[in-house]
Amino acid sequence: MNSVQADKKLIKFAMAAPYLDREEERQLALRWKDNQDQHARNRIALAHMRLVVAMASKFRGFGLPLGDLIQEGYIGLLEAAARFEPARDVRFSTYAGWWIRASMQDYILRNWSIVRGGTSSAQKALFFNLRRLRAKLSQGDQRLTEQAIHQEIATALGVSLADVQAMDARLSANDTSLQAPVSQSSGGEGTEKLDMLASDEPQPDEQVSEMIDSERRLHWLSGAMSRLNEREMRIIRARRLAEDAATLEELGSELGISKERVRQIETRALEKLRHALVEAHPEMAM
Incomplete structure (x- = not known):
């Protein structure tokens, strides 16, 4: 059975599920809440x-498979059934809609691109509404510039113009491998996108400088430690x-003293070290 046939079978099964009237739904919800009746919970979920x-x-x-979206939505439906409070006198379908939508949206954000998108509520709203708002604005006034459309969307969703522009660019482009060639040399060796990325590692001279500074600080600390007694x-x-x-x-137990005494000795030892370092290297006091 291919995916299309499987989707049709799943949809047919869902549509054939019997409806629940208000009282039957409430009784099933009470059985789940009061007795943890799994059968009652499953009947509520199946009916929706x-x-x-x-x-x-x-x-x-x-662009994601319908069957996968339905499965993710069913997870949200089960979560809604598990959390539903029949005492609130709200129909389950009203309550479950949020959980189903949230589960599907999380799945889309995880799988739409290999690049993980923003997960804040504002970023989610931007991701799922940008195309709809863009189409609406373009149809309403075809004279609007790209900048004006982006600004209208930013205002409507309460996000920055930069966020709208970045998300629009992301939705308009496909994922590209970092191994994708950028150029080809005469010798047959090409440059890949990965080769063009700037490294966030420190420059070689910065690394050497940091190594020298670290060694110097360790030497200073070693000299200052000589001011401490054995227990300190x-x-x-x-x-x-x-x-x-x-x-x-742990140290109090090992040394046979209270933990408060350990803290006092530690504080005194740190003060000794500070004085020793400043005395030997006054520039550290700045």
């Missing part, structure tokens, strides 16, 4: 599968220099 199908059809324009040095090494810092309680 047609709602999932209808909403999935609205999101087909994003043990606490500083365990609390400040170890990869997994020991707790005050």
Whole structure:
């Protein structure tokens, strides 16, 4: 069975599910809430599968399989059924619509592009409404410039103009591999997009400078540590220099003192180190 046939079978199954009247729906919801009756929850969900199908059809324009959208919507439907409060006297379909839509939108955002998009509510609204608003504005006044359309959308959705422009560019372009060739040399070796990306690593001279500074600071710290007694040095090494810092309680147990005493010794040792470093290197006080 191919995907089209599977989708048709799933839709037919959803449409054949019996409706629930208000009282029957309430009784099933009470059985689930009070007794954790899984059968009651599943009956509520099954009766509203047609709602999932209808909403999935609205999101087909994003190019994802209808069957996958329906499955994601069903997950949202089950979540709605699990959280539904019958005491609120609201029909389940009204409550479930938000959960179904949210589940499908999250799925689309995860799978529409290999590049992860924004997940804030404003970015989601922009992603799912930009095309609709653009089409509406273009039809309403064909004299509007691209800049004016973007500004109208930004105002309508409460986002910045830059966000609208970035999202529009993203929705208009396809994903491109970083291994895609940019140019081809005469020797047969090409330049790839990956080769054109700027590295966020420090420049070589910055790396060397940082290494020298780190070595210098370690040397200064080593000299200052000589001012500490054995117990102070043990606490500083365990609390400040170890990869997994020991707790005050652990050190107190090891040294046979209270954790408050460990804290006092640590504070005093840090003050000693600060004085020693400033005394030897006054520029550190600035």
